[in-house]
Amino acid sequence: MATKPATASGPYRVPKRQNGWRAFTLAVAMHAVLFFFLWGGIRWQNTEPVAVEAEVWDMTTQAAAPPPEPAPEPEPQPEPTPTPPPVEAPPPPEKIAPPQPDPEIALQKKKKEKEEKERKLAEEKRLQKLEDEKEKKKLAEEKKKQEELRLAEEKKEADKKKKLDEEKAKKLAEKKEADKLAKNREAEMRRITGAVGNGSTGSTGTAAKSTGSRVDGGYLAALRAKVQSNVAYGGAKQDIEAVFRVSQMPTGEIISVRKIKSSGNPSYDAAVENAINKSSPLPKKKDGTVERDLDLVFNMKDLP
Template sequence: MTAKKSANDGSPYYVPPEPKPLPSFLLAVAVHAALLAFLAIGVSWQKVNPVSVEAEVWDMSVQTAAAPELPPEPAPEPEPQPEPAPEPPPPPPPPETVVERPAPTPDPEIALREEKKRKEEEAKKAAAEEKKRKEAEEKKREEAAEKKREEAEQKKRDEAEKKKLEEAERKKNEAAEKKKADAAAAEKKKKEAAAAKAEAAKLEKFRQEELKRMAGAMGSTGTAVKSTGPRSDGGYIAAITAAIKSATAYPGNTDVAGNPRATFRVEQLPTGEIMSVRLVKSSGVPEFDRAVENGIKKASPLPKKKDGTVERTLDVNFSMKDYD
């Protein structure tokens, strides 16, 4: 058994000494014995037969009218002597006094341990409830985050599907537009080809006619080239020379001794379009000859005279120094 702490050992608790049980036990035995004796006396007193008492009761409140005189009353008989009244019963015994035993004072160490245990259980319970609450909140946050992530993914999928449909629609429209444009381009190209073919046929026919005419003229006189020379119109010659020179690009070196010169014969239609270019006399520099020939072809159609006519055959002369 734990030793009791005294009031002088510095402890905040004071435990009084436990009372001895023997005096209390003897007192309880005496009280019970007195109670049993009182009960025996009471039972025996109740067995005495009570004395009977007879009495007449007169009602003096009733008044009657005057009655006739009555005969004289006989002498009253002697009244019986009343028996002595019985002794009053003894007062009931006082209730038994129950001596309550003082409750034992709890051990402060046990109380401290129980209080500590109770606080620990409350702390554990509070910690468990807090943990449960945090888990519920965490689960709720995770569910909200999962729902938000699913909504974002669904939105992303919807946007991707929408973009895919838009892309497919755009490609479909582009394909339709391209097909339409290709059909239009093919139709236009077909028309242009047909027009070019017709124009080429027309030009070829005209060229053949001109060649025949020129051949006939040359066969009859022998002087068609000389008679169609452009020496008679200086402005016309200058315009043709300027057009061919602006269309000619010679990247080579023009600082050559002797000033090489190339002569070309050009045949053109009445519209100024060139039918043929032939090198009559080379300059001795093939690169320069090719550059001048290409320039003549690029200058087509050539300028016309003031009256709107052209020389059908031209002798064109170009020197290398002309391109300095």
């Protein structure tokens, strides 16, 4: 079978067979003849012959020999299977050129990529701006907090300094007042020491003076007796004296005790001051009144 070569107009093609129908007819006829012979042979073997029996008596013949068996008819050989025609290989697929990209699509893609890049850049700038503003706000708050702490510390220091100055001024004023009072008392004591010492108790070493012009002798004796009973001093007695200024309420409750003159013996001074504080409330006058301020002189020789 001849093949048609490929041309420039297209791939090669397999030409149609010219004698296809004739070959097909011959094949059908051969199969029909073969079927007929097979059918006839099978039918002939299955048909039994009609036998006619006749008895012939021959005295000389003992017995007739059996007829020989017919030879088996050879089986027909099967017709060989016709060889199928060779299958021709399919033609190779036609090479298809890849489609060329559309220039418009490429431009649109490039434009989208550029827009996406610009969008990402703008988003990064926006986030960076927010971060910078957040950091700036944080720094401003920290600076404000530090300023508030500094102002609070300065105010605290100023208040502390003001308080110290006020306390210092108060102490200085109190000292000046105490010195002034002490000088006045010393002058007054020198003027009336003799008169106070001649009280009804007959004591020569202990004196008391009030801010008034007259002091009841019995009242002074009661004051001295109560204070001296509370003095706890175990040292040797000496001819020394200490002067204390005592302020009291109308009820006799002691408001303050201040040492005006030291005896020179700190232990004795402390013992007398403690005794005065323990004696609160102090005794009253016969009329139930008290001297608000008293300068009391305590001589060590007068201790019991």
